[in-house]
Amino acid sequence: MSTSFSELLRVDKLTGCKNYLGFLESLAYHSLPDEPTDEHPRDNKIGKCRLNTSIFSAIIYVDMNDHSALNEIKGKTYGDSILRWMGILLYEESNSDVYRLGGDEFAVLLKIETREEHLELIERIFKRMGREARQLGFTREAADIALVFFDETPNRLDTILINMDEAMTKVKDDRDSHFMTFNVIDFIDVPFSGRGLLLSNIHQVLEMGKILDDVQEEAYTDAISGLPNMKAALLNMENGARKLKGESKNLFHIDDRWR
Known part of the structure; x- marks a missing residue:
């Protein structure tokens, strides 16, 4: 499969x-x-x-x-x-x-x-x-x-x-x-000064996962529409990968800044 x-x-x-x-x-x-x-x-x-x-x-x-x-x-x-x-x-x-x-x-x-x-x-x-x-x-x-x-x-x-x-x-x-x-x-009483930064990191990761899911769906739709659209499909995928790299090179791992 x-x-x-x-x-x-x-x-x-x-x-x-x-x-x-x-x-x-x-x-x-x-x-x-x-x-x-x-x-x-x-x-x-x-x-x-x-x-x-x-x-x-x-x-x-x-x-x-x-x-x-x-x-x-x-x-x-x-x-x-x-x-x-x-x-x-x-x-x-x-x-x-x-x-x-x-x-x-x-x-x-x-x-x-x-x-x-x-x-x-x-x-x-x-x-x-x-x-x-x-x-x-x-x-x-x-x-x-x-x-x-x-x-x-x-x-x-x-x-x-x-x-x-x-x-x-x-x-x-x-x-x-x-x-x-x-x-x-x-x-219950554990203090943490970096909560805002951590929450922002969580938002980033979840949002980027959603964006890349959407990019993949768009690329697939373009691809099955016909051969002439294959270039557009690949471009969508490349744009998604470029956006991911630009947002954070370490996005899918715990960000050491909040430790």
């Missing part, structure tokens, strides 16, 4: 996982509006909303260790294979969509019934990761993991990303463990 252009836009070409655009869309389009208004529906969707807990129960946030060192010691090709390994491992163990958020960071959106089952999954991931990582050259745990449980607490999309970052910071600061669990309420 062929893969559509729209689907490819949401795939990380290195690992085959879904990318940052796919991740944001999965969260945004499975969220329920909280006190919606007719004035700014798009702002409402991205801003004040609550995650639909009938769709997702928790998120696994993975930050790899020593990837940069292995990249330098064994070369970029080997480093790339390590990233693909992590994506495959997470997918096979969770049987859920895996997202590469940028660099060596991954996320998995879960729908599991009980907390015990969540923890059993994490245990399986670490057990397999530890066994295979030693063969791949890791000298310590291959990754740190934060497991954030969702509930009915209203969650803005940018807040979810902020909470993920705060959770991973806590895991990294804990020298005795490579894994911690969190609840949404744990982050």
